[in-house]
Amino acid sequence: MKKEQVVNCQFSVWYPLFKKHTIKSLILPIPQNVIDYLFDDGTLVVSGSENNSSQTQTNNSDSDEEDVQVCVCQFPDFKIRVQEAINVLGGRVFPKLNWSAPRDANWIALNSSLQCQSLCDIFLLFKSSDFITHDLTQPFLHCSDDSPDPTINYELVLRKWSELIPGAEFRCFVKENKIIAISQRDYTQHYQHIAKQEDSISSAILEFFRDHIQYQFPDEDFVLDVYRDSSGRVWLIDFNPFGEVTDSFLFTWEELTSGKNLTANQTQEDTALQEGPAFRYTTSEVTVQPSPCLSYRIPRDFLDLTTGEDAYKLIDFLKLVSEMGIKTTETRTSVEKERKLSHRLHSCT
Ligand SMILES: Nc1ncnc2c1ncn2[C@@H]1O[C@H](COP(=O)(O)OP(=O)(O)O)[C@@H](O)[C@H]1O
Ligand SMILES: [Mg+2]
Structure with missing residues (x-):
């Protein structure tokens, strides 16, 4: 994979070319102070008051590390531009950086979703996401050319x-401007309709590709994400580099780059369109797997302990701490605290 291929998959490169076939979007250049803020590990996202930054919450934690709190109010012009764009798009948006969405961070949002209504929602997701950090720090990872990294204007x-x-x-894998493979994107689940409609899905995608994408993307090797809506219409979702940075789902990169014919588990009826690519989908409920983004979350126990969600877990944890004799002089106080806490938690529930 060449750096040029990664550059071509930036949203602002392909969106103007394929606007008609994808979800309506707006692109805003990110000012340097906002990029610095996104880069900085030690800052928290604090919404503060809409108009008065003095109402920003203070950090009450005992931690030695002083977290610097940055309120979205500190970027007033950017905040206004973002809010205007959100309003134009109907009040609810899906945010991305040049290549990636913060898919690994949805658990941190109050609605457990990537749906955002304000700059604060977006910052919370971006600052919690390794995928966004990848875009910021190593967009050219796995590129084979030694040339200096192209300049990136973050958006x-x-x-x-x-x-x-x-x-x-x-997800469609395109080599030399031909779709060589199609994979179900949410491969952890079994969807009955895919097997039933295999032929029509495949031909709808091939037709969409032939009519709107083929030879029109600046590269001949790329990975295309599409969506087939309930009326059978195909939409473009995203372009990704043809290489290991892109998830190969039900194929392996070895297979995709070997040049060998991939086995297609289908018969392509309309051979005039293109030779049938290999089409893979999850066939049986036995293969249901956990979501690939689960590993980015913090352990459930940890969450329950910090939020006090599960009182019994908290009590067990405190018991364990006292049994281990940590801070023996404080044991009695901690048992006392535990009793008080357990009383308080029980009276809350
Ligand atoms: N406009 C949107 N609204 C809601 N969900 C979306 C939207 N665009 C994409 N998604 C969902 O988010 C997922 C990731 O989107 P995508 O643009 O491919 O990001 P990435 O390149 O980081 O994987 C998609 O598979 C889709 O389920
Ligand atoms: Mg993508």
């Missing part, structure tokens, strides 16, 4: 929020 991509059905999303 905030806001896409109109759309309720996409995961079973209707497909």
Whole structure:
């Protein structure tokens, strides 16, 4: 994979070319002070008051590390531009940086979703996401050329929020301007309709590709994400580099780059369109797997302990601490605290 290929997959490169076939979006250049803020590990996201930054919450933690709190009010012009764009897009947006969405951080949002209504929602997701950090720090990872990294102008991509059905999303691997493979995108789940409609899904995607994408993207090797809606219409979702930075789902990169014919588990009826690519989907409920983004979350126990969500877990944890004799002089106080806490928690529930 060449650096040029990564550059071409930036949202602002392909969106103007394929606007008609994808979800309505707006692209905002990110000012340097906002990029510095996103880069900085030690800052927290604090909404503060809409108009008065003096109402920003203070950090009450005992931690030695002083976290610097940055309020969105500190970027007033950017905040206004983002809010205007969100309003134009109907009030709810799906945010991305040049290449990636913060898919690994949805658990941190109050609504457990990537749906954002304000700059504060966006910052919370971006600052919690390893995928966003990848875009910021190593966008050219796995590139084979030694040339200096091209300059990147970071941009905030806001896409109109759309309720996409995961079973209707497909990833197409395009080599020398031909689709060589199609994979179900949400491969952890088994969707009955895919097997039933295999032929029509495949031909709808091939037709869409032939009519709107083929030879029109600046590269001949790339990975295309598409969505087939309930009326059978195919939409473009994203372009990704043809290489290891892109998830190969039900294929392996070895297979995709070997040049060998991939086995297609289908018969392509309309051979005039293109030779049938290999089409893989999850066939049986036995293969249901956990979501790939689960590993980015913090352990459930940890969350329950910090929020006091599960009183019994908290009590067990405190018991364990006292049993281990940590701070023996404080044991009695901690048992006392535990009793008080357990009393308080029980009276809350
Ligand atoms: N506009 C949107 N509204 C709601 N969900 C979206 C939208 N665009 C994409 N998604 C969902 O988010 C997922 C990731 O989007 P994508 O643009 O491919 O990001 P990435 O390149 O980081 O994987 C998609 O598979 C889709 O389920
Ligand atoms: Mg992508």
